Each structure stands twice: as C-alpha cells, then as structure tokens.
Amino acid sequence: MEAAGELRWDIEPCNGRSCFFTSESYEKYSLGPTLAELLLLSNKPAPAEPTQKDSEASCSKAPVPDSQSPVAAHPTKNILPFPEPRVPYPRFSSLTAFEQDAYVKLMIRFLNKKNTYISFPHMKEYNHYQFLKSKSSSEVPEFQKFLQNTARSCAEDYSVLCADAKLYIQELVKACQTHVKNYNPFYTVHEITSILGGKFIPDLTLKLEKSLLKMGSVKFVKITFPSDGIPMPTSYKKVSQMTPPVKKANRVHTNVSLDPNISKLAPKYCPQVVLTSQALFTLLNNHAPGYIEQWEIPLCVKTIDSIDGKQCKVVYIDSPLPKKELSTRDKSQMFHSVVLDNFMVKNSMIPLKTTTLDKESSDSHVEGHKASRSLPHGDKEMDFLTDVTELETFGSVDMGASSNTPLSESSPPESPQCSLKNSLLDRMKIEKQIIAATTSAKLGFSSDEVSHVKKKKVSNEEESDISIESDNKLRTSSASSTGAQPTTSNDSDSDDDKLVIDIDCKMSKCGNAPSADSTPTAPRQRKRKISKDVDPLGQILKMQTQLLKTDTKKMEQTSSLNVEKSELTPHAQQVLSSSCLESQKKVEASHSSNNKYKLPSDLMALQEDAAEYAVEPEENCAYKLFSLDDMLLLLRSNVHTIKTRSLKKPFKLQIPVFVLTKVDYQSCYGVESLTESELCRLWTESLAHSMCELYVGHVDALTSKFFMLEEIAVENVKESMNTFKSVNCLNSLRHILKWVTGLQDGSYLLSHVSGDSSVYLYKNTPDNIRGAYNLHEAHCNAPKEPSSLSVPWVPLNPNLLLKFHIQHGRPPCTFPPAPEKDTGINKLNQPRKAPCQEKTDVLPATSASNNNNTQNRKNRRQRQKAKKKAQKAKATLQENT
Numbered sequence: 001m002e003a004a005g006e007l008r009w010d011i012e013p014c015n016g017r018s019c020f021f022t023s024e025s026y027e028k029y030s031l032g033p034t035l036a037e038l039l040l041l042s043n044k045p046a047p048a049e050p051t052q053k054d055s056e057a058s059c060s061k062a063p064v065p066d067s068q069s070p071v072a073a074h075p076t077k078n079i080l081p082f083p084e085p086r087v088p089y090p091r092f093s094s095l096t097a098f099e100q101d102a103y104v105k106l107m108i109r110f111l112n113k114k115n116t117y118i119s120f121p122h123m124k125e126y127n128h129y130q131f132l133k134s135k136s137s138s139e140v141p142e143f144q145k146f147l148q149n150t151a152r153s154c155a156e157d158y159s160v161l162c163a164d165a166k167l168y169i170q171e172l173v174k175a176c177q178t179h180v181k182n183y184n185p186f187y188t189v190h191e192i193t194s195i196l197g198g199k200f201i202p203d204l205t206l207k208l209e210k211s212l213l214k215m216g217s218v219k220f221v222k223i224t225f226p227s228d229g230i231p232m233p234t235s236y237k238k239v240s241q242m243t244p245p246v247k248k249a250n251r252v253h254t255n256v257s258l259d260p261n262i263s264k265l266a267p268k269y270c271p272q273v274v275l276t277s278q279a280l281f282t283l284l285n286n287h288a289p290g291y292i293e294q295w296e297i298p299l300c301v302k303t304i305d306s307i308d309g310k311q312c313k314v315v316y317i318d319s320p321l322p323k324k325e326l327s328t329r330d331k332s333q334m335f336h337s338v339v340l341d342n343f344m345v346k347n348s349m350i351p352l353k354t355t356t357l358d359k360e361s362s363d364s365h366v367e368g369h370k371a372s373r374s375l376p377h378g379d380k381e382m383d384f385l386t387d388v389t390e391l392e393t394f395g396s397v398d399m400g401a402s403s404n405t406p407l408s409e410s411s412p413p414e415s416p417q418c419s420l421k422n423s424l425l426d427r428m429k430i431e432k433q434i435i436a437a438t439t440s441a442k443l444g445f446s447s448d449e450v451s452h453v454k455k456k457k458v459s460n461e462e463e464s465d466i467s468i469e470s471d472n473k474l475r476t477s478s479a480s481s482t483g484a485q486p487t488t489s490n491d492s493d494s495d496d497d498k499l500v501i502d503i504d505c506k507m508s509k510c511g512n513a514p515s516a517d518s519t520p521t522a523p524r525q526r527k528r529k530i531s532k533d534v535d536p537l538g539q540i541l542k543m544q545t546q547l548l549k550t551d552t553k554k555m556e557q558t559s560s561l562n563v564e565k566s567e568l569t570p571h572a573q574q575v576l577s578s579s580c581l582e583s584q585k586k587v588e589a590s591h592s593s594n595n596k597y598k599l600p601s602d603l604m605a606l607q608e609d610a611a612e613y614a615v616e617p618e619e620n621c622a623y624k625l626f627s628l629d630d631m632l633l634l635l636r637s638n639v640h641t642i643k644t645r646s647l648k649k650p651f652k653l654q655i656p657v658f659v660l661t662k663v664d665y666q667s668c669y670g671v672e673s674l675t676e677s678e679l680c681r682l683w684t685e686s687l688a689h690s691m692c693e694l695y696v697g698h699v700d701a702l703t704s705k706f707f708m709l710e711e712i713a714v715e716n717v718k719e720s721m722n723t724f725k726s727v728n729c730l731n732s733l734r735h736i737l738k739w740v741t742g743l744q745d746g747s748y749l750l751s752h753v754s755g756d757s758s759v760y761l762y763k764n765t766p767d768n769i770r771g772a773y774n775l776h777e778a779h780c781n782a783p784k785e786p787s788s789l790s791v792p793w794v795p796l797n798p799n800l801l802l803k804f805h806i807q808h809g810r811p812p813c814t815f816p817p818a819p820e821k822d823t824g825i826n827k828l829n830q831p832r833k834a835p836c837q838e839k840t841d842v843l844p845a846t847s848a849s850n851n852n853n854t855q856n857r858k859n860r861r862q863r864q865k866a867k868k869k870a871q872k873a874k875a876t877l878q879e880n881t
Contacts, residue, residue: 026870032863080804083668087150089815094139095132097817101809103132104801111799137798140813144795147669151793157665158791159328160702164236165335168245169326172334173783175249176322180779182255183298186772187749187762191739195286195757196728198735201629204727206687209599209625209632212265213608214353216620220346221641221657223695227803229667229705232339239335242342251619252278256636257300257316261613261623265634266314267306269603269625272741275317277637281684282320283736284729286752287676294754296321296775299740300747315740317750321775325754326783329663329701329792336699337661340706344659344697345641352620353610355642355654357689598632599625624688628734631741637688656692658685659709663701665793670812671698671708671800679717683726686714710800749775754786 033041093100106129110118118126151158233239254276256262262274282295299317306312323330615621619638626633640658647653660681664672674682674696682694694717698708736759740748747764765772798813805812 030863030866032859032866079807082804082808082810085150086154086668087146090146091815092818093815095135095814095817097809099132099135100811100814100817103129103136103811104806104809106132107799107801107811108806136811136814139815140798143813143815147666147796148793151665151791155791157702158793161328161332161335162234162704164234164239165332167236168239168335168338169331170782171240171245172248173322173326175245176253177779179249179253179255180321180776183749183775184747184764185774185776186765186768187775188765188769188772189760190748190763191761192758193735193739193761195291195752195759196288196732196735198731198738200731201734202727204629204730204734206633206730207627208358208690209627210604211358212269212623212625212634213261213610213613214355214357214620214622215261215610215613215615216352217349217618218352218355218620218639218642218656219349221643221659222344222346223643223657223709223711225706225709229700229703229707231703231705232336232343232699234335234339234704239339239342243338248338251638252319253321254278254319254636256318257302259636261615261621262316262634262636264613265608265623267304268606269599269632269634270306270312271314271625271632271634273315273317273631273737274634274636276319277635277684277688278319279317280635280688280733281681283733284684285677285680286729286732287680288728288757290755291752291757292754293677293752294323294325295750295752297750298747299750301740301743301745303745313741313745315737315743317740322779322783324778324783325786327786327788327792329665332663332701333661336663336701336704339704340659340661340697340699341640343706350642350654352622352639355639355656356691357622357639357656359690598627598630622689628730628737631734631737633737635688639689640685643693656689657695658682658692659695659697661697661699664698664707665701666796667698667700667702667705667707667802670796670798670802670805671710672794673797675794680729682712682717683714686717708800708802749773 095103106125110126110129113126256274256276266274279297282293282297285293297317297320299315301313301315303311303313622637622639624635624637626635639656641656642654643657645653645655660678662672662674662678666672678696682696685692686694694712694714696710696712697706698710699706736750740750740761749762749764751760751762752758753760762773768774796813798811800812802812804810810816
C-alpha cells in the first residue's frame, strides 16, 4: 500500500496501446454526422410537416363541413416540381397551405356544378367551396397585375419563333400572296360607312334555311391524350411534307365567284349574298371599342339569270386577303395550328354526306316539305279504284293563301301535326263565332237551329283527280216544333263556300239526328286498302275525330254563349263579327311569323344530286342556305374533323369537331384565357354547323409542347362573351351586307384599318389614276411587324387546373402560401390532429432551405462542444502526466 500523496511508478504507458484521442474514438463519441449520414441527408427530400393556421380569426368564420374534408394525401410518385416564377412573387397568399389544398380539391368537385344540382349532404362542402372561392378571387386581380408586369420584364418571350417556323410561315405567306394576283390591281375609294350602323335588331339571328350539299371526305379526330406535355414535331421538313404551304394557302383563300358548284346553285335559289366561312368570321370579328382587326375582303356584284328566266343580283364575297401586318404571336399561332391539325387527326376517313352537321330542329321543316310533295314508292301502292266519296274533309277559311296549298306548308318545323291541330281548332272557333253572329241574324234562327252546310270539296289537282263529296243532313227538334223549314245546303263548288262543323250539338241529344246506318249507301267493291302511311285523308279523319271529342261541360258552355250572342242587336253582331275577323288575322299572322322561311316550298323539297357537282380530292365542302333578317345567304364552309357520338345501341352519329389552336406564353403559371377573336371563331363555327363540338388545343409557344385539350360547350362560349356581344356582331354583319347588296355590277374591295370604326369600300378602276390604291404592290413584300408599345399579354384563366396545380394543392392565380412559423412547442406532446387537418403539401422551397440551415447550425454547435470537451480532457491528461 502506498501512502497518501506518494507516486505510483508502476503505471503502464498509454502511448501506442490505448490512446485516448484517436479518429476512431472521435467518430465513436462525436455528435456530428458521419460522411454516410451527410450523403443520406443531401439526397433526402424535404420533410412534409403539418402547418399551423396563421390567421385563426379569419378562418373561424368559414363554414367548415361536419364530414371529413375531401383533402387526401397526394401520391408520392411522379410528382412534378412546381415551376419557378420568372420574377419573384411580391407577397404571400392570404390563404394558408391547407386552405389552398382544400380549395383545389373542392374546385375539382364543384367547378362545373351549380347550386341547384348540389345534394343536401354536400351542401356544407359546397358552401365551404364558395367561401374559399370568394377568398381566392380577392387576390386574382393583383396576381394578374403581377403577371402583366412579369410579361413586360420578359418581353423577349413574345418574340420567340424557331427557325423552322419562320421558314414555313415565309413560304406560306408567299403562297397566299399569289392569290392576290387573281384580282384587279387598282381601286379607288367609292363609299365609307360605320361598322355598327343602320337599324339595330335586338333579336337578330342567323337562321338555317336548308342544307344543300355535303361533299368530299373528312378525317376522324383524336381527343384522348396524357396529361403531361407532349412535344410535337416542328421541323420544317416534316411539317411541309404533311401540309405543303401551297395546299394550305389554297384551303384558306377561296374564290366563290369561280366555284363551279356555286355557279349551278345560285341560279336555282337566287341568294342575295354568297360568301365563305372565312369571310363570315372576318365580318363578325369586329369588336368595340378597339376594332383592332385589319382585313381586306374582295367582292364582286353580278346580275345572273335564274331558272325561272328572271334576273337577280348576287354579291360574291371571297375569303379575306393575307394580312399586311403579322405579329410574332400571329406567326406562331399559324405555324402551330398546322402542326396540331396534323398531330390530332387519324388516318381513317369517312364521306361527309354520312355525317350529321346540324340539329334536327333546324332541318325538320325541310323534311316536312319533302314528305308533303313527294309520292311514296316501293311496296306501298295506292289503289285509285277505291271509292272515297263518302269521306269528309275539312273546309278552310281564306287566310290570304291559295286554296291548293298543302297543309304541311303552313306547319311549323318543330311539330307539323301538332301545329295543324292547333290551327284547325282556332279556325273552327272563329267560324263558330262568325256563323252564330251572322246566320242567326239573317234567317231568324237561334244557335241551336243552325244547320250544317253540304259541301263538295275537290282535292288537290297535282296528286289525283278524285272528287270528294260530303253529304250531311241535320234535323233539329226546335225547327220541327216552330214549323220553320230547315235550311238547304248550297251545291256550289266555289272556294268561297265553307264547311262548318258545329261541335255544340251532340248527336246523343238530338232526337231526330240520323244515325250512320240509317243513311242508305250503295254497296261498292274495294279491291285494295290504302296503306296507313300513304293515306292523307285517313290521317285527316283521325284528327277530326280527336277534335270532336270534347267535354260535355265545354259544349254546354259554348251553346249557352251562342244563345246569348244570338240575342244581340244587328249592330252588336256586326261589331262581334269584325272583332272575330281581326282575331283571326292575328292568329294567322302569328302562325306566319313562326313559319316565315325565305325559300318557297318547291325549293325546300328540291333534292340536289351530288353526282352533278365536283370537289377537290381529299377535301370537303358544305353548301348551306341561311337567312339573316330579309336576306338569303349561301354559305360555303368546310368541316375540320369529325368524331363518333354513341346514342342508344346500336345507333351512332358522326358529328363535326373543331379544334382551335391557341399558343400560351405563361404555361409555368397556368392556362391563358380566350380572347374575343378566339371566342368569335368558336361561335362562328357553331353557327355554320350547329352539331359541332368545340375544343381548344393549348400549345406552349416557348417549347412547342401540346399540354392541354380544353372542351368548350356552346353555352359556355355565350356566357364567356363579356365585351363580345353576339347580337352586335350580327347587326354589324347585316349592316355591311345590306350596304353591298345595293351596289351596281362590278368588282369591289372591302377594307378595314386597325383601330378604325369605319369600313372603306374601294371600286375597281381600269387605269392607274392619281390616288388609286395598288393592291398588288401592297402585298408584294413580307408582312410588317405591328408597332405596339405594349407586349401582347393575355390574362390567365383562374378556373383551369394543370397537373402541377393539383399535385401541389396550389390554385391558379394565387400567390404561394406563407411558410410555417416555429412556435417552439414540442409537437410530440401535442395530440394528433384529425385526418382532415393534416397537411399533405410540400413546403415551399424557401421554408425547406430555412429548416436545413437551422439544422446545420445545431450540428455545428454540437461539434464545437464536443471539440472543446476533447481539448479539456487532453489538457487534464497532460497535467496529470
């Protein structure tokens, strides 16, 4: 044992065997991360932690639903990174990350639904969606202002156009300029008018009269694509092979005055105006107050001889000439429209005559005319030996039309049989009032003693020479009791005699009324029965029996009214008869206004033989007649593509589809809204073909990626018209067409300058006089870039979601949410939140970087403490030794 304070000399040396400060001991006892841990931390994504609400006062007023929120966890696979802004955001959003994510989920569910279609269990969620929508909409204007400032800062984006696109547009413009040489070179100003002038008609519509021809073939369209952006082939070689510039120019520029099909159709139907669908769109695409579109449209006025030998004046309006100014955005749209058209079509084709271009209500009146004028054929034969003299037909009151006019010509297009029944009821009521007021005053009889009139009706001379004669005798008890002689019927066959059917007297109440069996008839032989489908008289008799089945109460009320009318003075009876005639004219005027068609019945029933007309190979064209107020328009249009719509099995329809190409310059933020011109283009296509389905293909102008196919309903197009009013466009079209229809024969040029509210009319002059406009020289050079002080920025649509909006829970046109604030409270001791309150979004990049910096500072401090401890231990060891 050593005494206290004595040295111990048998201590083993520590050098070499168990050194205290080594690299192994440092790594073993150090609190800092190792190299392997640092590598894992660098590759590990930012942790997704739940965020806390920043403003509880504003959120407490929100109508939170009782059920679980539709917010669900995002899939961790294939998550696209949220695009970085071109310019840093000026502020954070007023919505928290949780609210933005919930709004995106609710937007997917309720965006296309209205309050009337929401079921009661989902009303609270719908109210929560409306609350978040109003809160998000408050910052949309500020976000749009931020985007506009960003476009000014990045103005070079709007001048991006690849070399292949420049070369193709250059060749296309040269091909279009060759069509200018087909027109006269020199013009002088003839007249000037305002775009929106003349009489304004608030309910003006462009009405389809008849579809004349459907010729050629059309390709099917592809409308199913993945949600990610698809790069399209944009090389000049591929695009020019699929659609050569000369072929594209021939499609765009059409000369209707040289169309051989129109030269055959115009003398038959004698329209006031013949125009193409491109010209129709150009004349409609003039919007106040800017009137920014510049265009030139050639037209010519000719006097032609119709088939009837009469002369008629026709105005031929060709497609507009190429523009003299083209912006980079316009060139990009022209190029990408060719690329997208080739990208979305299939190789399969179908004849255009098998497609359904218009709704049935538009062409029902044409079918009614055809059915009334065409004789049936096939196995349905008519036996002219069958006796029909015992049949009874209706009389007609002269309404200003000829007596041999078929009934179907006055029937409205929607339901001919129903309208015929209503018109006959109106006529019978008027006839009863007139007979009750006039006949009783002349003969001294009461209304119960009015007799039926014997009528012999000659049928239509165009169909057959069968004479139909009706012989009815009425015996009344009142006539026999008073000793008055019954009235005798008139045997005249003139058209002034009317057949009167008195529905007030019921056969069961008239004791002396003859029965059907009491009237002796000679036996006749009937070899064949008339088919129900081709028996017009049988149809009329069936309708007659339905009309005569009235209630007893109605008949008693009518008979009592007739008795009261018979007691009136002759002056009062004359007043009553005049009022009845006026009401009769009003009824007829209402029917004629509903059935007012410009084409006569023979032209309506005329069917064109497609074999007599020609069309270019691999092309298609449709010829239709429209009416605009009192003008008749012949429109030549094309069908873009078609698709198959499935109805009840096994029925299917091929309907037209139009895809509008739209170039977007802000795809990193969202989808751009449609401009007035684009809305007008979609609306014009729906006017030309009412069954057409409308789509918008969004293409990124910077990367040439096709990233979205938007389907648009015609009703949504009309609802989207804020400053674009369709009735103003139609009135402007009517004013210009009325203006040019009064011109003399010759060649003219309609011209409009951008920003001007006037339209100039140039007339062809044979010589180059002083001040003449040289059309060929104006289109000999390449189009100029329009001078503008602002970039062609277009606002975003806040209701269209892209894939990264859905994955990150960020609604369009909103700023990023504020990062989570660290309150210092231990989250492990807190109770777990409900699933509806869990955050499913990743934090912004700024928040993740701040968390990483904080963790690095903690690790650095821990390493410094460990280092100090090691230094102290080493110093103590040295002192002891």
